Amino acid sequence: MSDFVLKRVVALLLPFVQMFGLYVIFHGHLSPGGSFSGGIIVGLGMIAFSLVFGLEKGSEKLTERTTTLIESFGTLWYGAMGLVGVLRGSSFLMNKGSGVPLGEPGKLYSGGLILLITLGVGLKVASTMVTLFNALMEEED
Template structure:
């Protein structure tokens, strides 16, 4: 935990790892990868941060409340996006049937609800991974 080179290299690389995770999440419908893989990459950047800089600094960045709220928000977001179809009178999770503009294939904002659902799933997976890691690293009584 006292390694100077490790800390400086991590400070250089880890922000880009986190941004790359969000890139994979947002491009889940037009390129390889998806919300699950992107969420794990975002979670891994925080896991690496707390491994290198110490668990206390990691907990200071993402407290218990933030993790609980984001984890619940991801699931709730999926439900809300699914209910859009029901409020329009078509089945659950309907995309084109609900009258949403799908846009041109291959563009970033092109698939209606799928990219928004992917954002929720990515946040949920990232916070779950961080929660599991923090729970495992907890000190025993």
């Protein structure tokens, strides 16, 4: 595809799309939003890039190796955050018992471990979307 308009528009919009995705991820724990929907938006930004600029350029920016690493990292990160509670002598995924402050209504960065978990899940979802897209596209040729 060599459409000038398409390329310009995607190049212009991409930062905003990614920003919006991150916004949704970061607001997931105490307000409307969430890691899954945010991660999908971030992933879709990357998919749009691959669609317009070509699969090769897309996978140059984000190699298969990187997406695999991020995917594994996201899952392991979730497990590690859960283990914080166990190591602090309370139960798995526990927030209060592991000594982190609880969330306060209206304050964004106050949800204890949940924000960190949300970040991990968002990364995982974004990279999974890219992996799925690449897997479907590569089958074609």
